[in-house]
Amino acid sequence: MEVNKEIKIFIVDDHKMFLDGITVILNNISGLIILGVAENGKEALKLIPNLKPDILITDIDMPIIDGIELTNQLRLSYPNLKILAVSSHNNSTTISKAIKAGINGYILKNTGKVELLKAINTIFNGENYFTKEVKQLINDSIFNNKEAKKNKVKLSDREKEVLYLIAHEKSTKEIAEKLYVSINTVETHRKNLMRKVGTKNMVGLVKYAIQQGLI
Amino acid sequence: MEVNKEIKIFIVDDHKMFLDGITVILNNISGLIILGVAENGKEALKLIPNLKPDILITDIDMPIIDGIELTNQLRLSYPNLKILAVSSHNNSTTISKAIKAGINGYILKNTGKVELLKAINTIFNGENYFTKEVKQLINDSIFNNKEAKKNKVKLSDREKEVLYLIAHEKSTKEIAEKLYVSINTVETHRKNLMRKVGTKNMVGLVKYAIQQGLI
DNA sequence: ACTCATGTCACGGAAAACCGTGATTAATAA
DNA sequence: TTATTAATCACGGTTTTCCGTGACATGAGT
DSSP states (O other): OOOOOOEEEEEEOSOHHHHHHHHHHHHTSTTEEEEEEESSHHHHHHHHHHHOOSEEEEESOOSSSOHHHHHHHHHTTOTTOEEEEEESOOOHHHHHHHHHHTOSEEEETTSOHHHHHHHHHHHHTTOOEEOHHHHHHIIIIISTTHHHHHHHOOOOHHHHHHHHHHHTTOOHHHHHHHHTSOHHHHHHHHHHHHHHHTOSSHHHHHHHHHHTTOO | OOOOOOEEEEEEOSOHHHHHHHHHHHHTSTTEEEEEEESSHHHHHHHHHHHOOSEEEEESOOSSSOHHHHHHHHHTTOTTOEEEEEESOOOHHHHHHHHHHTOSEEEETTSOHHHHHHHHHHHHTTOOEEOHHHHHHIIIIISTTHHHHHHHOOOOHHHHHHHHHHHTTOOHHHHHHHHTSOHHHHHHHHHHHHHHHTOSSHHHHHHHHHHTTOO
16 A cells, blocks of 8 residues: 655644644654644744645634634635634634635534544545534525525425436426326425425426435 | 544455555554454454454455455445455456445555545445546446446537536526527537437436536 | 538427416324 | 415416427538
């Protein structure tokens, strides 16, 4: 088992215990290299230009320069730097700001090591990683539009069944036959689905179904 | 940073060097526990019932009882056991058999540690994990149907544009207005899209668009 | 020179989706 | 008890999608 790439990491946190803990954890994982650490944003800004890490793991709540301000200052100069925010609490305003600043991931301090590794791997591979709770908040508060409404509606079992079949490219007629009900009934379900989901056609329904993981 | 869960792992490989290597690597990662190892399938079948691992990492090519046979024998008795196949070569027949046997993941021996960890985390969380090359093979050979064709077709720029708008819930009329062409033209594009993608309606197009990351 | 893909447009008909409105039954929640 | 929901069905009308078929111009590649 060869190592293809080593991920160079820089960590910023004003809590020394946390800093030490995460450093030990990540140091014991080959494939990862801790290039350096800092206890505040100012120090981080000095060190990062020379060290050129792949990933910056930063606390959000820090004195003077917090994680968001740090991200803002780094984002333009280092567009390829992946920034993983680690925070002890999750309020939507902070998360919203962090996302706007351009972080690539956001996890909570009470999440396990397994998820930390997953987050690191994910953002290193160019994707964003947000922990489950944060995803929920994003849906609930930032996307305060159609999306939010989409996620609030409750579909009945029958409606889910119909939606599932729609998303599997079945026509109304086919669905009616499959469920042993009339075409009119299926059309009513479809209408109700569109009303609940907030869309005007099948395309919206399919997108919703995929987004919700119903297919 | 607390550890939520520890992942219990059992490893089978007839190459002792590989076995030692992977054991050392994984032992250095907290969150993972190597419960035991075996150099052949028979030995593994003896040890696994007592050790009850979460994840079995097994080589595919082994004498007497190979990884696929091992999977077949374990799958029924231990439905919750996650099995990660590790193989040095990737031919579609083997992969096909492995998937039918019920493995949860398939990676290659030349992949890095980072991906190994990703695979372990992924299958531990109940999802399947297949390395990129394997995914490609799956698409090319096993799903020798619509899916394969879907991934082979080339859409023209204009078609992609139309597909993008379709997936954004625009009607033919709206698309025609937006692109300054006639409705007939948009319908032709849509027809060609459906022909190329291999579907009979908008639902299939949207699913394709999402799958291809066009929206 | 010829073929092929692309992009444009047209026509007609069948099928399906879309929309509004209303109704019945059963079960459940307030 | 009353109100709400889920699930069922109906009807009529409009709009859109779906399908086949054909045509023309352009440009790139063989």
